[in-house]
Amino acid sequence: MPLLQIENLRKSFRTSSTLGGSGARLVAVNDVSFTLEQGETLGLVGESGCGKSTTGKLIMQLQKADQGRVLFNDTDLTTLSARQMRPFRRQIQMIFQDPFSSLNPRMTVSSILSEPLIIHKLVPARQIRDRVIELLEKVGLTAEHEQRYSHEFSGGQRQRIGIARALAVEPQLIIADEPVSALDLSVQAQILNLLQELQQQHNLSYLFIAHDLAVIEHVSDRIAVMYLGNIVELTDAETLYKNPRHPYTEALLNAVPVADPDHPRPAPLSGEIPSPVNPPSGCYFHPRCPYADQLCREHSPPLTDSGDKHLVACHHSEQVGQYLIRRR
Amino acid sequence: MPPRLVVENLRSYFFTRSGLVKAVDDVSFTINSGETLALVGESGCGKSMTALSLLRLLPEPGRVVGGEIRLDDRDLLHLPDLEMRRIRGNQISMIFQEPMTSLNPVLQIGEQIAEVLRLHKGSTSPQALEQAADLLTQVGISDPGRRLRDYPHQLSGGQRQRVMIAIALACDPKLLIADEPTTALDVTIQAQIMDLLQKLKEERQMTTLLITHDLGVVASNADRLAVMYAGQIVETGSVVQLFENPLHPYTQGLLNCIPRPGHKGLLPTIPGQLPSLREHHDGCLFIDRCDAPSPPCGHEQMQLKEHKPGHWVRCWRY
Ligand SMILES: Nc1ncnc2c1ncn2[C@@H]1O[C@H](COP(=O)(O)OP(=O)(O)OP(=O)(O)O)[C@@H](O)[C@H]1O
Ligand SMILES: Nc1ncnc2c1ncn2[C@@H]1O[C@H](COP(=O)(O)OP(=O)(O)OP(=O)(O)O)[C@@H](O)[C@H]1O
Ligand SMILES: [Mg+2]
Ligand SMILES: [Mg+2]
Numbered sequence: 022m023p024l025l026q027i028e029n030l031r032k033s034f035r036t037s038s039t040l041g042g043s044g045a046r047l048v049a050v051n052d053v054s055f056t057l058e059q060g061e062t063l064g065l066v067g068e069s070g071c072g073k074s075t076t077g078k079l080i081m082q083l084q085k086a087d088q089g090r091v092l093f094n095d096t097d098l099t100t101l102s103a104r105q106m107r108p109f110r111r112q113i114q115m116i117f118q119d120p121f122s123s124l125n126p127r128m129t130v131s132s133i134l135s136e137p138l139i140i141h142k143l144v145p146a147r148q149i150r151d152r153v154i155e156l157l158e159k160v161g162l163t164a165e166h167e168q169r170y171s172h173e174f175s176g177g178q179r180q181r182i183g184i185a186r187a188l189a190v191e192p193q194l195i196i197a198d199e200p201v202s203a204l205d206l207s208v209q210a211q212i213l214n215l216l217q218e219l220q221q222q223h224n225l226s227y228l229f230i231a232h233d234l235a236v237i238e239h240v241s242d243r244i245a246v247m248y249l250g251n252i253v254e255l256t257d258a259e260t261l262y263k264n265p266r267h268p269y270t271e272a273l274l275n276a277v278p279v280a281d282p283d284h285p286r287p288a289p290l291s292g293e294i295p296s297p298v299n300p301p302s303g304c305y306f307h308p309r310c311p312y313a314d315q316l317c318r319e320h321s322p323p324l325t326d327s328g329d330k331h332l333v334a335c336h337h338s339e340q341v342g343q344y345l346i347r348r349r
Numbered sequence: 350m351p352p353r354l355v356v357e358n359l360r361s362y363f364f365t366r367s368g369l370v371k372a373v374d375d376v377s378f379t380i381n382s383g384e385t386l387a388l389v390g391e392s393g394c395g396k397s398m399t400a401l402s403l404l405r406l407l408p409e410p411g412r413v414v415g416g417e418i419r420l421d422d423r424d425l426l427h428l429p430d431l432e433m434r435r436i437r438g439n440q441i442s443m444i445f446q447e448p449m450t451s452l453n454p455v456l457q458i459g460e461q462i463a464e465v466l467r468l469h470k471g472s473t474s475p476q477a478l479e480q481a482a483d484l485l486t487q488v489g490i491s492d493p494g495r496r497l498r499d500y501p502h503q504l505s506g507g508q509r510q511r512v513m514i515a516i517a518l519a520c521d522p523k524l525l526i527a528d529e530p531t532t533a534l535d536v537t538i539q540a541q542i543m544d545l546l547q548k549l550k551e552e553r554q555m556t557t558l559l560i561t562h563d564l565g566v567v568a569s570n571a572d573r574l575a576v577m578y579a580g581q582i583v584e585t586g587s588v589v590q591l592f593e594n595p596l597h598p599y600t601q602g603l604l605n606c607i608p609r610p611g612h613k614g615l616l617p618t619i620p621g622q623l624p625s626l627r628e629h630h631d632g633c634l635f636i637d638r639c640d641a642p643s644p645p646c647g648h649e650q651m652q653l654k655e656h657k658p659g660h661w662v663r664c665w666r667y
Contacts, residue, residue, distance in 0.1 A: 069507025177392030
């Protein structure tokens with residue numbers, strides 16, 4: 022039994038009206054299903070605005086899904102009352118994409134980190150301060166920072182406080198939404214090594230959202246690629262990089278800037294960015310896809326297993342790879 | 350031609366309840382017109398505070414305590430407030446590291462962009478909204494007519510970041526300070542934004558200070574690079590010079606951390622962490638993490654020294 026199983030999640034929002042027009046519905050997450058095993062890391066990548074953070078918040082029950090189920094250890098979280106949900110709030114932690122808004126500005130770092138320890142009675146009162154300092158040191162900060170407020174830190178330091186807070190309660194599942202996006206390479210490596218160590222010690226599971234494809238490749242066992250509210254490809258990390266089967270994945274891999282001044286600048290994806298209010302007909306990616314034909318304009322391809330548990334939603338998946346720039 | 354921006358021996362300190370924090374402690378660099386200088390360095394080393402000092406927007410209890418900042422030969426640190434305000438937004442604009450620190454949560458984003466256009470370009474209201482929609486399209490936001498009426502909380506992290514980029518570009522700045530402008534963007538949209546900045550650089554000679562930790566972004570977009578450590582610039586030179594021949598042990602360590610595809614297991618790091626910015630240090634600030642410190646490193650600070658034409662380093666080895 023997987024630790025987490027998501028079935029057909031959907032979430033839409035009422036949009037702002039246009040001038041003189043009326044509001045409509047924006048589908049942020051269309052129909053998303055996946056599983057996550059204990060001790061596994063599932064990477065989640067996709068275009069900005071495609072629904073990654075919303076998916077994370079739906080799992081956490083911070084937003085109510087329009088439809089679908091979230092099974093955690095076989096309990097459907099979408100059916101629980103706030104009180105029934107409380108124990109799960111410790112087992113599932115989220116590292117938020119925006120640390121600035123997710124840390125209480127009126128609390129010192131030491132109270133931010135000790136609060137969950139007290140609420141969940143995780144350590145005896147005498148040991149709280151030691152545990153707080155231990156957490157700070159784990160993320161590369163020191164006791165010197167303990168009495169500061171969150172606005173008195175740099176962006177990357179704030180991000181690390183968010184990580185320390187999630188680790189404080191020793192959860193089973195961490196939904197990490199761009200957890201290292203503000204960190205330089207060496208501190209980033211320290212944090213990723215820490216997350217990996219904790220995973221080995223405690224059999225932790227991660228849903229790891231990031232746009233940095235080198236980071237995603239390093240941490241993930243499997244990777245899901247999202248485009249405009251849907252998963253378009255899902256397979257193990259190695260296969261995805263060597264043998265992408267969806268044209269959006271191929272475009273993503275080609276757009277990674279290389280840390281070498283002699284290398285050409287990466288090209289953006291051509292074509293108009295689609296609107297989640299009025300998505301294109303057929304396959305949502307067809308207006309930007311070099312492989313698209315009539316079939317793609319008319320019919321939306323379902324996510325299917327193309328062999329070896331390599332899931333892909335593309336009518337022409339066997340052709341994909343022609344444009345891939347091989348760098349290794 | 351003289352450089353567009355000159356920063357000399359800048360020092361910015363925080364006078365906190367529990368003592369002094371020397372966030373920026375001797376930073377010097379220049380940027381020529383139409384040039385992009387990338388600024389990299391360990392989290393907490395003072396990059397954002399350097400940027401905010403340039404705009405005189407350092408938060409309390411921070412203060413610039415020394416140095417000089419000149420934009421086209423105007424001394425920014427001693428301009429009257431009113432004039433500084435005119436320069437901010439008209440000639441210099443900034444993309445802030447965290448969008449929510451600068452977006453107004455109760456104003457529609459169209460209003461926030463249009464306000465800049467009205468103030469700095471004298472656009473009329475309907476014109477300004479049209480131009481705002483056009484800017485949203487340029488930063489890759491679909492359905493701009495509808496999006497203008499969104500509040501910041503209705504946007505994804507990367508969409509907010511792009512709205513902030515649109516606001517910064519709205520006034521056609523001569524100098525753009527971009528503090529981690531693409532941290533929330535996937536690589537294809539990142540490429541689109543970097544192309545847009547490149548175009549402004551070529552067409553309008555826009556000068557850019559680009560703070561980023563993404564060395565891929567540095568390599569493909571910057572002309573020169575400055576490396577910062579614990580409040581100081583420790584190395585500067587052309588991008589090619591620094592990538593091909595890094596001199597300072599911190600720069601060497603950083604480049605060594607670039608992930609190799611397919612690598613599993615633990616990632617390389619630079620063991621140790623930034624020294625406390627509170628204490629006074631006599632010697633080199635990197636000494637505790639250096640693999641080959643020599644006798645003068647412990648008690649004397651080295652100044653930036655030109656090792657090869659245009660390539661400067663602060664280290665006793667050279
Ligand atoms: N209000 C404050 N009081 C005390 N120290 C502060 C305050 N604000 C920032 N600092 C400290 O100043 C130093 C420099 O901060 P700055 O934001 O410039 O770092 P940075 O290089 O931009 O880091 P990052 O890459 O993480 O964004 C940090 O060590 C930070 O903790
Ligand atoms: N509270 C909300 N009200 C209205 N629309 C919303 C809300 N939250 C998200 N959306 C919309 O849902 C879509 C998906 O947003 P989400 O934050 O999940 O994207 P994301 O994949 O995390 O993007 P990014 O990589 O930029 O963070 C976006 O188009 C966004 O505008
Ligand atoms: Mg997001
Ligand atoms: Mg910063």
